[in-house]
Amino acid sequence: MRKTTMDNTNIYLSGARLVSVSDLASNIKDDKAVAIVNDNGERKAALGGQFCPESQEGAVPALYMLPVPTGSSLGDEAFKKDYGLKYAYMGGAMAYGLSSVEMVVAFAQAGCLGSLGTGGSSMSEIAEKIDEIKGAIGDKAFAVNLLFSITEQLNEVNVAKMYIEKGVPAIEASAYVSITKALVYYRASGLSMDENGTIIRAHKIIAKVSREEVAIAFMSPAEPKVIESMRKEGLITDEQAALAAYVPIADDITVEADSGGHTDNKALVSLLPAVIAIRDELQQKHKYSQRVRIGAAGGISTPQATLAAFEMGASYVVTGSVNQACTEAATSDYVKELLSQVSINDVTMCPGIDSFELGVKVQVVKKNTMLPLNAQRLYDSYTDYKSFEEIPDKLRNRIIKNYFKMPAEDVWEECIKYYTEHGPGRLEAAAANPKVKMALMFKWYVGLSVHWAIDDTPNRRMDFMIMCGPSMGAFNNWAKGTFLAKAENRSVAIIAKALMDGAAMLSLENTAKEACKAV
Numbered sequence: 001m002r003k004t005t006m007d008n009t010n011i012y013l014s015g016a017r018l019v020s021v022s023d024l025a026s027n028i029k030d031d032k033a034v035a036i037v038n039d040n041g042e043r044k045a046a047l048g049g050q051f052c053p054e055s056q057e058g059a060v061p062a063l064y065m066l067p068v069p070t071g072s073s074l075g076d077e078a079f080k081k082d083y084g085l086k087y088a089y090m091g092g093a094m095a096y097g098l099s100s101v102e103m104v105v106a107f108a109q110a111g112c113l114g115s116l117g118t119g120g121s122s123m124s125e126i127a128e129k130i131d132e133i134k135g136a137i138g139d140k141a142f143a144v145n146l147l148f149s150i151t152e153q154l155n156e157v158n159v160a161k162m163y164i165e166k167g168v169p170a171i172e173a174s175a176y177v178s179i180t181k182a183l184v185y186y187r188a189s190g191l192s193m194d195e196n197g198t199i200i201r202a203h204k205i206i207a208k209v210s211r212e213e214v215a216i217a218f219m220s221p222a223e224p225k226v227i228e229s230m231r232k233e234g235l236i237t238d239e240q241a242a243l244a245a246y247v248p249i250a251d252d253i254t255v256e257a258d259s260g261g262h263t264d265n266k267a268l269v270s271l272l273p274a275v276i277a278i279r280d281e282l283q284q285k286h287k288y289s290q291r292v293r294i295g296a297a298g299g300i301s302t303p304q305a306t307l308a309a310f311e312m313g314a315s316y317v318v319t320g321s322v323n324q325a326c327t328e329a330a331t332s333d334y335v336k337e338l339l340s341q342v343s344i345n346d347v348t349m350c351p352g353i354d355s356f357e358l359g360v361k362v363q364v365v366k367k368n369t370m371l372p373l374n375a376q377r378l379y380d381s382y383t384d385y386k387s388f389e390e391i392p393d394k395l396r397n398r399i400i401k402n403y404f405k406m407p408a409e410d411v412w413e414e415c416i417k418y419y420t421e422h423g424p425g426r427l428e429a430a431a432a433n434p435k436v437k438m439a440l441m442f443k444w445y446v447g448l449s450v451h452w453a454i455d456d457t458p459n460r461r462m463d464f465m466i467m468c469g470p471s472m473g474a475f476n477n478w479a480k481g482t483f484l485a486k487a488e489n490r491s492v493a494i495i496a497k498a499l500m501d502g503a504a505m506l507s508l509e510n511t512a513k514e515a516c517k518a519v
Contacts, residue, residue, distance in 0.1 A: 012059040013037060016049025021512045025505035028068060034508070036064040036515045043516035064515040069508055071500025072111070074307075076315035079252065079293050082204070083141040083170070086111025087500050088316035091323050091492055092208070092254070092297055093145035093172050094467070095119025095261065096450055100330035101132045103323065103492055108133075108140040110493035115143040115172040115206075120450075123155075123162060130166045143170040143206060148180065156182040164189055170204040172254075175262060175354075177214060179249055181230070184222045188236045191243040199243055199289060207250040208297065208318075210257070210264040215275045218250040219282045219292050248292055252315070253279070257298030260321040261362045261467035262352070268309065272296055276313050301471035302478045303502025310503065319495070321472045326490045332456035333487075335466055338368060340487040344473035348372050350465075351379040353447040357439050359383075365466040371449050374403055374463065378442040387434035388441060403445050403463070415440045 013035055019027045024034065024045045035046040037060040052059050072080075075088020090113040093099050099117035107114030116133065118126050126144070133142055144163060146156070160182040163171060173183060183205065190203025207218040222244050231241040255275045257268035276294050283291045296309035297318035309317050323329060325339035342365055350372035352362035359379055366372050378399070385391050388408065391399070404411050419426045419440065430437035446465070451457075453464035475495075476485070483489045484498070 010054075011062045012052050012054050012056065013046050013049040013062050014052040014056050014059045016046035016060070018044045018046055018060070021045050021509060021516055024509050024512055025502075028505065028508075031068050033068055034066050034512065035062045036066070036512060037062050045512055066508065066511055066515065069504040071497060071502075071504050074310050074500060074504055074507075075317070076293050078290070079295075079315050082251070083113050084139075085113055085141065087496060088310075089113070089496050089500055090143075090206070090254075090295065090316055090318045091115060091496075092318045092320045093117040093119075093143070093174065094320060094324060094329075095147075096454060097121055097129075097330045098324055098454070099145075100328060101129050101136075102330075103326070103328035104133050104142050105136045106328050106492050107496070108137040108142055110496055112493075112496050113141055113143060113170075114492075115145055118145040118159075119147055123159060126159070127162055127166060130163075130168060134167070141169055143172045144168050146171045146173050146182065146186070148174065148176040156180060157185060160186040164203070169202075170206060170251075173205055173207045173218075173250070176207065176209075176218075177211075179217050179222065179226075181226065183249060184226050184244075185230060185235055187247075187249055188222065188227060188230065188240045188244045191240045191247065193239070193243060199247060201247060201251060201290075204252070205250040206252040206254060206295075208254045208256050209275070210255070210266055210271065212274060212278060215253055215255075215278055216282070218253055219248045219279060221245050221247060221286070222249060246288070248282075248286070248288060250292060251290070252293045252295060254295040254297045254318050255314075256318075257296070258469055258471075259298035259363065260324075260347075260469040260472075261364075262354070262360070263298065263363050263469065265349075265363070266298075268296055268299055269312065272309070272312050272314060298469065299471045299474070300499070301475035303499055303506050305471070305474065306499045307503035307506045311507075317499075319471075319499070321467075321469045322475045322495060323492050324466075324468065325472065325487055326492045326495065327488065328492055331454045334456045334461070335453050335464070336487040336490075338365065339466065339468065339472055340476060340485070340490070342367050342468065342473050342476065344470045344477070346473060347468055347470055350375045351446065352465075353443050353450075356443050356446060357382065362465075362467055363469050365464075365468045365472075368461070369464045369466070370462045371465045375446050375449070375465070378403070378445065382435070382439055382442055385435075385438070388438040389434070404441075405459075408441065411441050411444055412437070415444050418444075 031047045037046045039060050072086050091107045093115040094117045104114035104116050186203050192200045209215045227241050227244045230236050255272045258265050293315035295316040296314035300317045300319050301322040325336045346367040348366040349361040449463050449465035452460040453466050479485050
């Protein structure tokens with residue numbers, strides 16, 4: 001925060017509103033600057049007023065003048081300029097369409113960057129949503145999620161091709177453990193050089209990472225052999241192949257800490273500085289014309305956390321869980337109401353549908369649902385037994401009655417219908433191995449638990465899976481006693497402005513306190 005020292009023997013203020021520094025934020029109205037003054041030996045903040053001679057009655061010596069910041073003044077200016085934003089603020093993608101078209105549009109109209117969730121959606125559904133977004137926001141920036149799939153690399157390339165054809169300006173790459181052909185294709189196909197020799201990056205990539213080695217991969221240029229392969233296939237031009245050596249895969253890296261859904265539960269205060277240091281090393285090595293920007297996600301839901309992220313060096317912040325309780329989220333009113341009531345301790349880890357067989361866990365709400373316990377019991381049964389039939393009668397009957405709520409044969413018929421269209425190879429594997437069949441049946445329950453929550457399916461509330469991190473509870477604590485305490489009053493634009501402007505006011509208060517100590 002910039003501050004200007006005043007000569008307190010010559011500069012005085014009169015008619016100002018004098019308040020304690022700790023009450024500064026709540027008293028600021030349309031003030032553009034605040035003064036630190038000496039009020040009979042006590043340091044106070046002065047709002048308004050006018051400069052005057054020392055002899056004027058009621059005049060107080062002005063020691064510092066501090067500009068009043070706004071949320072739009074926080075963060076990396078290049079990030080805001082590149083995406084045409086007012087705020088260095090992004091709403092991250094949430095699977096199963098929770099970060100909906102309406103949410104992305106609301107973010108764009110508020111001067112923030114929104115990312116469309118694509119997990120669980122077909123290519124045709126995604127394409128239709130992209131058209132809706134572009135029709136609603138015009139030339140404003142938005143992002144679309146691109147999810148890593150170890151078993152569907154070809155489909156991933158097809159999705160990337162569709163993004164290119166639809167003119168998607170940026171993708172948010174999630175769950176990647178390495179750089180894939182789809183990422184390189186999207187990135188390189190948007191490269192060109194202008195008449196001044198500047199490399200234009202028409203296809204931007206924002207990579208969400210929680211591991212240092214993955215961050216390094218995204219902050220490095222694409223491997224030459226991959227570039228050459230795509231050049232020979234005609235996917236990219238000779239010029240694009242040449243330019244790819246001078247740019248990193250990603251423009252921006254979102255460091256994801258303890259978040260909802262898939263998470264490594266890492267602390268932002270440890271991970272963010274580590275990735276920033278790696279960025280600086282790679283920038284020194286590659287001499288990029290534009291350095292990679294580092295954002296912060298996971299736990300961003302209060303002005304205090306927002307400011308902390310910026311002060312640790314984040315170029316931008318990303319919210320997730322808190323947006324799920326907003327009016328624009330594509331989930332049920334019941335879920336939104338429940339999310340508005342959870343505490344920091346009302347979340348836990350449980351097996352998810354992705355890589356269920358490996359025990360990969362996601363962070364979810366445990367309040368008012370048995371899903372976390374049920375999913376864990378299914379995973380334990382999967383690891384303990386070779387087939388569904390081998391499970392002891394008492395436990396097997398409990399699963400059928402309380403989890404499936406239909407005969408096991410009917411569940412398997414549902415699995416056959418689904419995998420016939422989405423993965424016939426899995427049915428072949430199940431026919432050869434009863435343990436695979438058992439896994440598919442258990443994944444039927446875990447997978448549908450997300451949709452039951454979104455649709456508020458009758459008689460299934462105790463089976464809802466609601467992916468959420470502790471940041472939701474932190475937001476609820478902060479919003480207690482305000483109009484934002486109620487779910488129906490929450491919108492992504494209002495929350496974004498509240499967090500950013502709130503962080504700016506906290507920054508001002510901190511600077512004012514420092515100024516008081518210095519004089």
